[in-house]
Amino acid sequence: MTAHPDRSPDWPQVSLHVVTGKGGTGKSTVAAALALALATTGKNVLLCEVEGRQGIAKMFDVDPLPYAERRITKGAPDEDGRGGQVFALHIDPESALLEYLAMYYKLGRAGKALDRFGVIDFATTVAPGVRDVLLTGKVYEAVQRPRGGRKKDQITYDAVVLDAPPTGRIGQFLNVNSELAGLAKVGPVKSQADNIMNVLRSPRTAVHLVTILEEMPVQETSDAIEELRAAGLPVGGIVVNLVRPQALSPSELALVRDDAVDPTSVTSELKRAKVDVGAALVASLVDEGRDHAVRRQLEDEQRELVAAEDLPTYELPRLANGIDHGALLELAQLLRTQGMA
Amino acid sequence: MPVLSIDALLDDRGTEIIVCCGSGGVGKTTTSAALALRAAERGRKVVVLTIDPARRLAQSMGIEALDNTPRPVADIETSGGGALDAMMLDMKRTFDEVVESQASPEKAKQILENPFYVALSSSFAGTQEYMAMEKLGQLHREALGQGTYDLIVVDTPPSRSALDFLDAPERLSSFLDGRLIRLLVAPARGPARLMTAGLSVVTNALGKILGSQMLRDVQMFVTALDTLFGSFRQRAEKTFALLQADGTAFIVVASPEPDALREAAYFVDRLTDDDMPLAGLVINRASPSARTELSAEEAISAADRLRAQDSSSLTAGLLQLHADRVRIIEREQHLRERFAASHPHVPTAVVPAMASDVHDLDGLREIGVRLADQA
Numbered sequence: 239m240t241a242h243p244d245r246s247p248d249w250p251q252v253s254l255h256v257v258t259g260k261g262g263t264g265k266s267t268v269a270a271a272l273a274l275a276l277a278t279t280g281k282n283v284l285l286c287e288v289e290g291r292q293g294i295a296k297m298f299d300v301d302p303l304p305y306a307e308r309r310i311t312k313g314a315p316d317e318d319g320r321g322g323q324v325f326a327l328h329i330d331p332e333s334a335l336l337e338y339l340a341m342y343y344k345l346g347r348a349g350k351a352l353d354r355f356g357v358i359d360f361a362t363t364v365a366p367g368v369r370d371v372l373l374t375g376k377v378y379e380a381v382q383r384p385r386g387g388r389k390k391d392q393i394t395y396d397a398v399v400l401d402a403p404p405t406g407r408i409g410q411f412l413n414v415n416s417e418l419a420g421l422a423k424v425g426p427v428k429s430q431a432d433n434i435m436n437v438l439r440s441p442r443t444a445v446h447l448v449t450i451l452e453e454m455p456v457q458e459t460s461d462a463i464e465e466l467r468a469a470g471l472p473v474g475g476i477v478v479n480l481v482r483p484q485a486l487s488p489s490e491l492a493l494v495r496d497d498a499v500d501p502t503s504v505t506s507e508l509k510r511a512k513v514d515v516g517a518a519l520v521a522s523l524v525d526e527g528r529d530h531a532v533r534r535q536l537e538d539e540q541r542e543l544v545a546a547e548d549l550p551t552y553e554l555p556r557l558a559n560g561i562d563h564g565a566l567l568e569l570a571q572l573l574r575t576q577g578m579a
Numbered sequence: 580m581p582v583l584s585i586d587a588l589l590d591d592r593g594t595e596i597i598v599c600c601g602s603g604g605v606g607k608t609t610t611s612a613a614l615a616l617r618a619a620e621r622g623r624k625v626v627v628l629t630i631d632p633a634r635r636l637a638q639s640m641g642i643e644a645l646d647n648t649p650r651p652v653a654d655i656e657t658s659g660g661g662a663l664d665a666m667m668l669d670m671k672r673t674f675d676e677v678v679e680s681q682a683s684p685e686k687a688k689q690i691l692e693n694p695f696y697v698a699l700s701s702s703f704a705g706t707q708e709y710m711a712m713e714k715l716g717q718l719h720r721e722a723l724g725q726g727t728y729d730l731i732v733v734d735t736p737p738s739r740s741a742l743d744f745l746d747a748p749e750r751l752s753s754f755l756d757g758r759l760i761r762l763l764v765a766p767a768r769g770p771a772r773l774m775t776a777g778l779s780v781v782t783n784a785l786g787k788i789l790g791s792q793m794l795r796d797v798q799m800f801v802t803a804l805d806t807l808f809g810s811f812r813q814r815a816e817k818t819f820a821l822l823q824a825d826g827t828a829f830i831v832v833a834s835p836e837p838d839a840l841r842e843a844a845y846f847v848d849r850l851t852d853d854d855m856p857l858a859g860l861v862i863n864r865a866s867p868s869a870r871t872e873l874s875a876e877e878a879i880s881a882a883d884r885l886r887a888q889d890s891s892s893l894t895a896g897l898l899q900l901h902a903d904r905v906r907i908i909e910r911e912q913h914l915r916e917r918f919a920a921s922h923p924h925v926p927t928a929v930v931p932a933m934a935s936d937v938h939d940l941d942g943l944r945e946i947g948v949r950l951a952d953q954a
Binding site for chain 2: 339352355357453487504
């Protein structure tokens with residue numbers, strides 16, 4: 239895949255970017271980088287998390303997020319060094335339920351009674367699926383928020399990025415409202431559930447899948463794509479994350495893999511580079527190179543499987559020093575040059 | 580950091596249950612399978628309960644179908660007198676069986692056909708946690724009664740948070756004691772006029788939100804299930820007690836990544852708070868150590884010098900890879916030390932990453948060797 243410095247973004251019509259991936263693939267990192275990338279000058283982007291981990295706060299090194307939209311940072315800077323605004327929201331089901339009841343039913347005293355009878359607790363912990371209904375409901379509200387609505391202080395967003403549950407659960411999570419609509423044949427719950435499903439199944443939504451170039455995550459990605467398609471949910475792009483450094487060319491990789499490296503030439507090069515060189519050092523470097531080359535070959539096999547999905551694909555490198563704010567900006571720029579944002 | 584001695588744990592006949600837990604994507608299922616295989620080949624009669632194994636791993640253990648029945652794993656070394664069965668959890672089937680075993684056939688039918696029950700037992704989040712624990716309880720009773728197994732290894736569901744799994748029995752228990760149940764069951768039983776004002780406010784609100792048809796479905800479901808609640812709670816409490824017992828050993832699995840180790844720390848704290856017997860921490864997929872002492876900084880500056888002269892230098896590439904490797908190892912080391920600083924007494928085993936994915940018994944054996952070999 240080549241970088242297109244000035245290419246136009248691949249998802250102009252999308253206002254809800256759902257980011258999922260198998261555990262350990264770095265989906266939260268990708269979601270955050272995508273939010274930074276989408277927040278170009280003049281744009282407002284909301285990054286939501288729903289799994290109670292406070293991962294956003296940790297990534298951006300801010301205090302734990304409340305159930306309120308907070309501006310956390312600026313978008314990745316453009317050529318003029320300017321960027322839009324990135325907001326974050328930590329959605330917990332209890333707060334979402336109370337807000338939902340207040341907003342749609344104006345329950346007042348009854349709302350309190352519901353809490354006293356353990357209904358809130360029941361709905362958000364024991365009752366099947368209600369959690370997911372509430373979480374997706376809040377995301378829907380942020381996406382659908384009318385511009386210049388009655389509440390003047392409310393921010394409207396050009397894009398919402400959802401750091402969603404992992405691939406193993408994503409179909410169920412996004413489809414929960416259609417299950418609910420099936421259970422409630424009439425009434426307000428049904429119409430709300432139908433509205434949410436209409437947005438989730440529309441071209442305004444894209445479900446992006448994050449994977450690494452290993453067998454299980456790639457297999458899970460392909461299973462999830464199938465599941466999402468079967469449920470009528472729009473599949474977005476694939477983000478291949480944590481890609482190993484491309485320090486060796488294909489011919490060099492083959493050379494290293496086949497044990498065909500000439501130690502004397504490495505020795506003389508190391509000498510030229512003023513490294514204190516011995517035979518052991520040369521052998522160690524070549525051994526490490528072989529480990530790497532074997533891994534790269536496995537990566538290439540998986541990369542072909544990813545390519546066979548025939549979806550827009552983006553690659554992000556494994557950063558040896560881990561993820562901090564600077565690293566997120568670096569990844570955001572890479573997503574922009576590849577056209578994801 | 581104290582070292583977690585896997586073989587001592589597996590060989591101890593007092594170890595009856597091993598529960599592997601941790602966040603998603605850290606290799607929990609593989610670790611469970613590797614521990615079970617190693618225990619069996621060291622002479623234990625083992626059953627491993629997996630939740631959602633990768634297809635090829637499941638195939639290699641002969642559990643392609645999700646049928647809730649432990650099946651013998653072929654091609655294992657049995658000269659030590661051990662054996663290994665494996666099964667995959669079918670949460671709906673497990674739930675159905677609980678209902679069928681507790682209710683009259685007529686009532687069971689009524690429950691199994693209720694649309695809420697169908698949704699609850701098959702597709703919604705949370706049920707897996709209850710059912711994994713329910714199945715563990717069943718297997719343990721069976722093992723005690725019939726002497727079929729002397730060790731049960733359990734993989735836990737990929738929970739959104741570590742808490743879900745530990746809280747499942749208690750959450751169910753407190754809900755069943757709750758007023759909500761009484762509230763939902765009341766209208767179906769007594770005359771409406773006996774309801775207090777508070778109750779009617781709540782049922783009206785629920786009706787308004789859910790619609791009357793859905794509220795009726797829920798009430799019918801809860802009423803039908805009401806007689807079973809007592810036994811559900813008893814079972815949940817028994818399982819909780821079983822998890823706390825001396826014969827149980829929790830192994831927290833993590834990878835050397837900040838998120839996974841943070842979850843692991845959280846889990847260790849919760850287990851400690853709940854008096855659950857923690858055996859130790861397994862850190863999977865550690866980067867293999869560097870083979871030379873050359874520092875990352877030296878390697879990078881040497882690579883830069885070479886590239887200045889020859890941009891396609893192979894040696895520069897090798898040096899750059901070495902620097903990358905050293906930095907990752909240093910970062911992992913730092914993360915492990917940070918964990919150890921806050922949890923100095925947790926025995927730990929570090930497992931170096933395999934070059935490729937594991938999907939056969941040989942691969943599992945190799946993981947077992949790496950788990951045990953902490954020299």
